[in-house]
Amino acid sequence: MTNTAFFSTLIGSVFMIVSVLLFEGCSSAAPQDYAVIEIVAPAEVMSEENMIEFGEAYNIEKGSIYNWKDHWVLYIDEGRVEEIESRLKERFPRQEIKVFRTPFYHFNREEDCGEKFVTEQEPIIMTANLVENEALQHDYMEYHRSQRKEWPEVLQGFCNAGFQHVMVYRNGRQLMLVITIPAGERLEELNPKTVEHNPRAEEWNSIMGNFQEGIEDAPEGVTWIEFAKI
Numbered sequence: 001m002t003n004t005a006f007f008s009t010l011i012g013s014v015f016m017i018v019s020v021l022l023f024e025g026c027s028s029a030a031p032q033d034y035a036v037i038e039i040v041a042p043a044e045v046m047s048e049e050n051m052i053e054f055g056e057a058y059n060i061e062k063g064s065i066y067n068w069k070d071h072w073v074l075y076i077d078e079g080r081v082e083e084i085e086s087r088l089k090e091r092f093p094r095q096e097i098k099v100f101r102t103p104f105y106h107f108n109r110e111e112d113c114g115e116k117f118v119t120e121q122e123p124i125i126m127t128a129n130l131v132e133n134e135a136l137q138h139d140y141m142e143y144h145r146s147q148r149k150e151w152p153e154v155l156q157g158f159c160n161a162g163f164q165h166v167m168v169y170r171n172g173r174q175l176m177l178v179i180t181i182p183a184g185e186r187l188e189e190l191n192p193k194t195v196e197h198n199p200r201a202e203e204w205n206s207i208m209g210n211f212q213e214g215i216e217d218a219p220e221g222v223t224w225i226e227f228a229k230i
Contacts, residue, residue, distance in 0.1 A: 034178075037088070057087075058083075067228055068225050069217065078101060081101060105166070124187050130212060156198065161194045162181060162190055
């Protein structure tokens with residue numbers, strides 16, 4: 001499976017910085033109460049050491065900080081968004097900061113599969129853009145509003161893969177995707193189960209590919225960028 005196809009499967013199926021988690025990478029907290037903050041800063045301004053120091057100063061666990069090139073992500077308690085955003089602006093006043101506060105889409109294993117959550121969960125965070133066409137952006141949002149009724153096979157695919165939560169956030173054209181999986185599992189191994197014997201889920205992924213593209217500095221041909229935990 002190609003990189004683009006892999007992430008289209010993940011996000012296409014649902015549809016997401018500095019992201020700060022207030023838990024150490026694995027958590028039993030309710031992810032729907034978390035928000036994503038992204039800060040974009042060049043290496044001469046931002047380093048891993050800078051971000052760790054910032055986290056220590058404001059009680060943010062190292063395992064809650066993610067990175068891809070000049071993009072830093074914090075996945076934090078929604079109730080701390082204003083505080084952390086303000087501190088980031090004070091510390092890095094010239095850098096672009098985006099807040100992704102509330103997911104517009106949320107797959108919840110307890111509600112959508114009728115199964116209890118695992119105790120320890122690992123968040124995976126990715127980002128992509130919607131295409132510039134506003135009509136297509138509208139269609140994309142409508143697909144997600146009606147997904148439970150019109151595309152239940154997509155939800156079943158998430159159940160089959162063992163996903164605990166799938167949340168998609170939006171700020172302008174940019175999307176943030178958060179998928180929580182059981183701690184110790186690998187997304188690369190779980191994700192193929194979303195479309196196994198599930199042609200409708202594959203169809204959904206294909207349709208979603210028409211609405212998504214890579215962020216401005218993504219490598220050519222890559223739609224979804226996965227952040228690495230520092």
